[in-house]
Amino acid sequence: MADASADVAIIGAGAAGLATAIFTRSHAPALTVRLLDGAVRPGAKILVSGGSRCNVTNVEVREDDFNGGSRAAIRRVLRAFTAADARAWFEQRGLALHEEPHGKLFPDSNRSRDVVDLLLDASSRAGVRHHFGERVIEIVRLGQGFDLRVTDRTYRARRIVLATGGLSLPKTGSDGWGYDAARALGHTVVPTTPALVPLTIDDSAGSPHRQLTGVAQPARIDVQVDGRVATRVDGAMLWTHFGISGPAALDVSRHWLRARLEGRDVTLAANLVPAHRFETLDAHLVDAARTRPRARIETVLADLVPTSVASAIAAHASVAADRAMAELTRDQRRALVHALVALPLAITGSRGYNYAEVTAGGVSLAEIDPGTMTSRVCPGLSLVGEILDVDGRLGGFNFQWAWSSAWVAARHLASTR
């Protein structure tokens, strides 16, 4: 027997669930909306986001910034509630945002706490009924709705929204339960992998990552799949004791992991001097040997990359970096250039979901109507946010997906009284 009924019950009070609840009640104040979350204090993932500053969205968000399901479907959702709409929504509620490099928008306060507080406050004000600390353990489909079982009670709802996130940072409560729930309701789940995650490197492969731990540098990382460059990412790369991190590494991670998942032949190579390719860098060193014959090799290299990287790469190419440029043989020079513009990164895997910002894969977008976010296989069910097979690159895109998909779902829920 159900204890309490509602027009709409939303499972998960992360970015997507909170926004869906707020938007639904704002569009249709007569609807009873319950928002359930296993966490006593939801919003944990927003709190840790963007280095605790929350990169709320980006000045420009397009479907090309995402991977996963159909780009056309993603575009349709993004267009319904754009990044400009999201910015205006937050600013109208007193959260001024400012732009940082790469179009990233952050709160002027630089506090993710302000984003969480704003959303929780807006949800309370909108009259959403909060059920925090109440984890849903079972969804039972009824003729005209659903029963949601939490530990000691059952809620009945005409319509439900799965906003349970994916598998990234599972300690925040997003532990993949939503995938099982979606499967039980008839959905297909595209196999998942971590995304926006640091990558690990084989220690025995002569990689310089350990000795360069803590060094950040610009890089261009190529992902070669089945012998051709499938993805190229430019950005800062951070060497770590386990491998690589930093924006460029995070952005390529999903491409390596997806190719691996599909059993493809995948390799990564880093250009540590992205302004150069083999021929131009080789010509540069030939010129340096002519004009600065007595300069040490490491000194010349240190004009191109951080000093520690210069030494490590010289060692990697078996070149004595303390020798003069005039002593550099042609073969040594070419080995150096090769290591600098196409350093193979012997990736072994990733740091896993505990370190991933987002999940690639998820509930198939083909089974969702992008005009309503409703399920095509289970009437009365909507899905929003990271649970879906959509993952954005670094830069505020994943939150924009949460805001946009929430808006589309809410618009529909409000129109079907």
Ligand code: FDA
């Ligand atoms: P989310 O995972 O946030 O929420 C799901 C909620 O469902 C959780 O509160 C969970 O407790 C609840 N739940 C799960 N199962 C349940 C059940 N059975 N019953 C009840 N409740 C249940 N993105 C971005 O755009 N800019 C950024 O700066 C960052 N930075 C960032 C940093 C880090 C460290 C991480 C891990 C992630 C980011 N992201 C990001 C990604 C972004 O945080 C992420 O895409 C969204 O928070 C996803 O929002 P959702 O609401 O879909 O899921």
